[in-house]
Amino acid sequence: MPRATKIVIAVLVVAVVIGLISFRGLRRRMQRLAETPAADEKARHEVLAPPISTPTDVTVKAKIFWAAGSDRIAPVEVQLPLSADPVERSRQLLHKLTVDPPTPGQRTIPADATVLGFYILPDGTAIADFSEALSSEMPSGILSEEMAVNSIAQTLGNNVPALRRLKILIHGQEVDTLAGNVDLTGFFELNPPAAAAPTPAAKSQH
Amino acid sequence: MIVLDPAHGGADSGARGETLVEKDAVLQMARSVRAELERHGFRVVLTRNDDSNPTYDGRAAAANAYRDAIFITLHISSTGTAGTVRAYYDQFGAPPPVAAATNSKASNSPPGGLVLWDEAQRPYLDSSHRLADLIQGELAQSFSGSPPISSGVPVRAMRSVAAPAVAVEISSVATPTPDLLMASATPLGAAIARAIALYRVTGGAR
Numbered sequence: 001m002p003r004a005t006k007i008v009i010a011v012l013v014v015a016v017v018i019g020l021i022s023f024r025g026l027r028r029r030m031q032r033l034a035e036t037p038a039a040d041e042k043a044r045h046e047v048l049a050p051p052i053s054t055p056t057d058v059t060v061k062a063k064i065f066w067a068a069g070s071d072r073i074a075p076v077e078v079q080l081p082l083s084a085d086p087v088e089r090s091r092q093l094l095h096k097l098t099v100d101p102p103t104p105g106q107r108t109i110p111a112d113a114t115v116l117g118f119y120i121l122p123d124g125t126a127i128a129d130f131s132e133a134l135s136s137e138m139p140s141g142i143l144s145e146e147m148a149v150n151s152i153a154q155t156l157g158n159n160v161p162a163l164r165r166l167k168i169l170i171h172g173q174e175v176d177t178l179a180g181n182v183d184l185t186g187f188f189e190l191n192p193p194a195a196a197a198p199t200p201a202a203k204s205q206h
Numbered sequence: 207m208i209v210l211d212p213a214h215g216g217a218d219s220g221a222r223g224e225t226l227v228e229k230d231a232v233l234q235m236a237r238s239v240r241a242e243l244e245r246h247g248f249r250v251v252l253t254r255n256d257d258s259n260p261t262y263d264g265r266a267a268a269a270n271a272y273r274d275a276i277f278i279t280l281h282i283s284s285t286g287t288a289g290t291v292r293a294y295y296d297q298f299g300a301p302p303p304v305a306a307a308t309n310s311k312a313s314n315s316p317p318g319g320l321v322l323w324d325e326a327q328r329p330y331l332d333s334s335h336r337l338a339d340l341i342q343g344e345l346a347q348s349f350s351g352s353p354p355i356s357s358g359v360p361v362r363a364m365r366s367v368a369a370p371a372v373a374v375e376i377s378s379v380a381t382p383t384p385d386l387l388m389a390s391a392t393p394l395g396a397a398i399a400r401a402i403a404l405y406r407v408t409g410g411a412r
Binding site for chain 1: 222
C-alpha cells in the first residue's frame with residue numbers, strides 16, 4: 001500500500017475517533033438539557049431578569065395565582081420577601097409568578113416573559129410593561145390568554161392593596177390583543193373601591 | 207341572521223397543535239355548524255369562507271350590516287380539557303377614572319342611539335350575557351365537563367359588534383384525537399341552534 005494512502009487512512013481513523021468522542025459528549029449534554037428544562041428556564045430567566053431585593057423586604061405569605069389544572073387558576077400561598085414599595089413589590093410578585101411555578105404545568109405566562117417596566121399612577125393605575133415574549137410565546141386561545149391575564153391581575157390585586165386597575169403593555173406599546181383573542185386595550189380592575197361593582201377580571205378565576 | 211365567525215385566518219394561524227391548526231380546523235367546523243344551523247331553519251353567513259383574515263372591524267361590520275343579527279365567533283383553544291366547550295360574552299375592562307366619569311351616562315344604554323364603533327357591543331352586554339348562558343347551558347348537556355355558565359372576558363372580536371355576540375371555544379388543538387374534535391361540530395351546531403331558538407322565544411335581552 002502506498003505511503004500516502006496509509007497517511008490518508010490514518011487521518012480518517014483519527015477524525016472518526018475524535019468525531020465519536022465529540023458526538024458522545026454532545027449527546028450527554030443534550031440529555032442533560034432535556035432533563036432539566038425547568039432549571040434551565042429559571043437560570044435563563046435569572047440572567048434576563050435577576051431577582052429583586054430591596055432594603056424594606058419583609059418575608060410574608062403571598063398568594064400567587066398559578067394554573068390549577070388546564071382550565072382555571074387558583075392561589076398558592078408562598079413565603080416571599082416583599083418590598084414595602086408597591087412598585088418593587090409588584091415586580092417581585094410578577095418575577096415569582098413567571099420564574100417559579102411549583103410545577104411546569106402550573107405555568108400561566110411564558111417562561112421568557114420579563115417585566116420591562118412597572119409604574120403606578122397617583123390614582124392607583126398600575127402599568128405593567130412586559131417583553132415581547134409575553135405575547136409571542138403565549139399559546140393562542142381565549143382560555144389560555146384569560147388565565148394569563150387573570151393570574152397577573154389576581155396576583156397583583158391580592159398582594160398590593162394600593163393598586164386599583166391594571167394596564168398591560170407589550171414592549172412599551174398598547175397592543176390590540178395578548179395573542180389574538182383577549183383585548184388588552186382596556187384596563188383590568190384589581191382592587192375596586194367597595195362601592196363599585198367588581199369586574200370579571202377581579203372576580204373570575206377561569 | 208346568524209353571523210358565524212371562524213376566528214383567525216391567513217397569516218394568523220391561531221392555536222397550533224401537532225396536527226391541527228386553529229384557523230383551518232375552525233373554518234371546517236364553522237361550515238358544519240352553519241349546515242346544522244340552517245337545518246334548524248336559521249339563515250347563516252360566514253365572515254370568511256377561505257384562508258383569509260378579515261380585520262376585527264370587518265368581522266364586526268358583517269354583523270352590523272343586519273338589523274337582527276346574532277354574532278357567534280368560533281375558536282379552538284390551545285389548552286383546556288379535551289372535548290369541553292366554553293361560551294364567553296364580552297366584558298369591557300375597567301375604564302380609566304376620567305373616562306369612567308365621562309362614560310357613566312352612555313354605558314349600557316339601550317340600543318338605538320349613536321354608539322362609538324369601539325364600544326358598539328356595550329349596549330348589548332346584557333343580551334350577549336343571556337345568550338352566552340343559554341348556549342353554555344346547552345353545551346354543558348352535550349359536552350361533558352363543560353362549565354354550567356358562561357364567562358365574561360374582553361374578547362377583541364366582539365368589541366365592535368352591535369348585536370348580541372358570543373364567543374364559543376372548544377378544547378383543544380392539542381387533542382390526541384383530532385377526528386373526534388372535528389366530529390363535534392354537528393352537536394356544537396345543534397347546541398347553538400337550540401340556545402338561539404330559546405333566546406328568540408324568550409325575548410332576547412333580560
